[in-house]
Amino acid sequence: MGQKKIVFLLSLLTLSSMHTYSQGLSTKELHWKKKEEIVNELYDSMNSFIKDTTPVIVKNNKTAFFEMDLSDWFNKIFKKNRIDKKLTLQKQKKQQETKDFLESHFVFSDTITEFVFFDKNKILEWGKNQVPFSSVYSRDVKTKNSTILILKVIGCSGLPCINIYIFKKKGRFWSLIMSSNAQIKEPFTINVDTNLEKILFKTKLGKIISELPYTALDNEF
Known part of the structure; x- marks a missing residue:
């Protein structure tokens, strides 16, 4: 043979x-x-999070506009904006950390x-x-x-x-x-x-x- x-x-x-x-x-x-299935799942999940550009928005409470005075209204709007900005920055930081992790833990060969x-x-x-x-x-x-x-x-x-x-x-x-x-x-x-x-x-x-x-x-x- x-x-x-x-x-x-x-x-x-x-x-x-x-x-x-x-x-x-x-x-x-x-x-x-x-191996191929689980590695692809992990990579796709991380990559999807990295590319997610959806802003972080905090939902308002259900207090009606006509029930708030002007001071409450301004406090609510500006406080919400500060929280939204803070959470968005936290998300962006986490995205960068995930990107660094992805680049250092996934190896491509062909x-x-x-x-x-x-x-x-x-x-x-x-x-x-x-x-x-x-x-x-x-x-x-x-x-x-x-x-x-x-x-x-x-x-x-x-x-x-x-x-x-x-x-x-x-x-x-x-x-x-x-x-x-x-x-x-x-x-x-x-x-x-x-x-x-x-x-x-x-x-x-x-x-x-x-x-x-x-x-x-x-x-x-």
């Missing part, structure tokens, strides 16, 4: 294996997004986009800003070929929001390779099974709600 044919068959096997993993990783509790951090501690800081009232938990995992950081973000009030981000060490930086939003009310833990070479997401009752084979992480399905 020729060398080109062998390489072609190996490529087909690799693609088939990745397709199998991508079909089997997601469950009703944990739906995993591929058609491939990477969302990266050069400091692992910065990943934890970033995670705290993903949902309101958040708590962040992280887990380091070493596969045969990769160093992985799993970030679990729990937040919101009432029904909890649970986001999971998986970063992979690539040279000098950490690259986001997949993520998930957990649709589950009961707590779950992240367990590493070195014998099976899998990362298991299990509830306290032992139910496995998702599993990630090392191969999927190494191949970035």
Whole structure:
């Protein structure tokens, strides 16, 4: 069998294996997004905010004009203008900060986009800003070929929001390779099974709600 044919068959096997993993990783509790999908979502969200030119306007209270005297009317108008201007400046400052963040954390190489951090501690800081009232938990995992950081973000009030981000060490930086939003009310833990070479997401009752084979992480399905 020729060398080109062998390489072609190996490529087909690799693609088939990745397709199998991508079909089997997601469950009703944990739906995993591929790297391209989540990175594009993050980029588009930040870029949309940066380009938003909508002025910040504070809504007036419902006091009727004829119920206010002239002094109240002037105070209301000028105070509102000051608040509008202050909030608009705050928005513009946040937009500039977001622009700086976007330019320093997204890497473009041909058609491939990477969302990266050069400091692992910065990943934890970033995670705290993903949902309101958040708590962040992280887990380091070493596969045969990769160093992985799993970030679990729990937040919101009432029904909890649970986001999971998986970063992979690539040279000098950490690259986001997949993520998930957990649709589950009961707590779950992240367990590493070195014998099976899998990362298991299990509830306290032992139910496995998702599993990630090392191969999927190494191949970035």
